[in-house]
Amino acid sequence: MKVRIIVAAALALGLAVAASSASGGTVGLKASKSITVWLQTDASSSPDWLALTAATNAQFQKDHPGVSVNVQYQTWGSHLQKFDATLAGGNTPDVIEMGNTEMTKYMAAGAFQDLTADKASFPNSSTWLKGLAASGVYNGHTYGVPYYAGSRLITYRTDQFKAAGASTSPNSLTQFAAGLAKLNAKYGKTKGYSPLYIAGTDWYFALGFVYDYGGSIAQQISGKWKGTLESPKSLAGLTAYKAFFNVASRASKTTDEAHPNPYDVYAQGLAGSIEGPGWYTCCVGKAYTPVTSQFVMPSHTAGLVMPGFLGGSDLAVPIGADKSLGEDWIRDYTSTTAMKAQQAMGNIPNTTSLFNPSNVHEKAASRSWFVPTSKNWVNVENGNVLRTMLAQILTGKLSVKQAAQTADANITFTLNQ
């Protein structure tokens, strides 16, 4: 019996030692030079983007022999919770991609290293895209380097639009809707076909209508936030969205733009067009790539484009990370060459020096809207307040006004917390 106890104790001790030495090993590895980079899965969805990241790593390793780069792809839904855990555990990545709507909360809490002193050393920092660069600045200090902005476009089937006689450069929302009706008349017999596939709760698209009609999500009045979706102009936008959705889309009224991916619906031949980021052309399927093109979503006011969500990302160096290596990697990833590659993929580069006014992506960005600049905004986003409202409106569970009032109450409460 004694022998057994001794063996058991030895085993337990051995396990404990093994466990501690295992964790010690990882720490040792980190010291022997390796940096961890967190990018979003968008960057792993297209081969061109993967190639750009690989080229950046190669360049970085050439400049820093012996330092390896560990790129980890994160999802938008869970990367902040994971980041919180690394902040608590003190094992933050050396570079992290942050959505521009997510920056304020983390800058305010002091999660990033101050890059202000080195700002001039980043490529094109004097011509950074203003709106995007602003999302990386807090109290006058720069914490985030603009990475790229997304243009939002209509990606469409040239063959179907031509055959149905729909305009491929609609001048107004009405003209676009008329074209979609023509597509529906010609192809609508196919079960599940959408002339323009819109995921019902895609708020990035839907809220464009609100801003197009002069409305907004929330406004700050003498220091206090107030939800403004129930204002007459916002209501007009939401009502127009509902009418447009019913003409254009047979997608689920409650789903989001990742279930399924709109380009998958398109690749299955079940959509005449899709709305979303410019890079959607990457993944429309081999059969349809030659018959795919893009145009800018028109406004209800003839001649204008609809305001698009100025979505984008920043790159930041979290506290506790290796600042100089992190900064160097960011410099390589935001170089002029890299930005040209971003532009070729359908993204808006972080510098206005590369802008080309005839480019459809930059044309789309000529009118844009952005979320309320409150550090609590990300909680409205995570609480799915806008998505819930859109689902209620489209399914008719609540009237447009009732749904907007409910959302407003929620937004006012959350932003002022």
Next chain:
Amino acid sequence: MTGTTSEVPDAAGALGSRRRRRTWGRTVPYWLILPVGVAMVAILAYPLYQLIVISFQKYGLFELIRHAGTWVGLDNYRSILHDPVFWDTLWRTIVFTVVNVGLTMLFGTLIALLLIRISAFMRILLTAGLMLVWAMPVVVAVQVWYWMTNFENGVLNYALTKLGVGDFFHHDWYITPTSQLGMVTSLIVWGAIPFIVVAVYAGLAQVPDELVEAAEIDGARPWRIFLDVTFPILKPIFLILTSLSIIWDFGVFTQPFLLIGESHVSTSNYLMGVYLYEEGYAKSDFGRGAAISVLMLLMVAGLSFFYVRKMVRMEDVA
């Protein structure tokens, strides 16, 4: 442990050594229990202590980065108990738990009753099927459920349409909070049935045949026999299974969060587990999250009380 005393039959010499052995013999159980004790303190007691401490602190992202919260007394608890979302969620969770536990127990018992009436071959087949359900990881099960009920090309819509039940093409199974939670219920009940079946079936084997036969001779119908003979004998098992199911279903997180989906959980479909996650983690308000955990812990502890008491009583009887 008796070995220690019988180990020394002829007490010729070493009295001291014998005494040493006796003390050793007496302390051995404590030494044996020590690793478990240490593990319990390390993985349960200390985190629980930390949780309670944090629940009395303002502990947001700012404090997380500095590894130090500020003491705010009962503020977190006060804000939660004044939050209408908390009360809505609590009632929704109670109704959800009652429905889920009720359905689980009902179907579990029915299948167990079926098991004792079928041939050995069918019994093995059915048991194997149930074991496969039990062995399925929750996340995988959620994914399969999601595929089957998918709006675009789910097999459920396809099958219902083909069977002529109606036109289920593009039927949305997740359109209202009730339907969302209904889908979650179907998944949870499906996953929980095997455990109930196995436990109730084992209990049914203990019901003496003579009692059932006697009741039959007295002219009792099957339902009466179940109610007056089988059920009283199985009562302790039902009580324990029900308490355990309540504890599991009350705090469930994985199924509702993954099946309803990250971009669809909202105050209108929160269950307690999801509410805790959203308030604590998604909003990085760890102090409030800890307070919600403590409240949930107290509620579950109240429920477990019945379970533990029953267990202790059964020990006494045995």
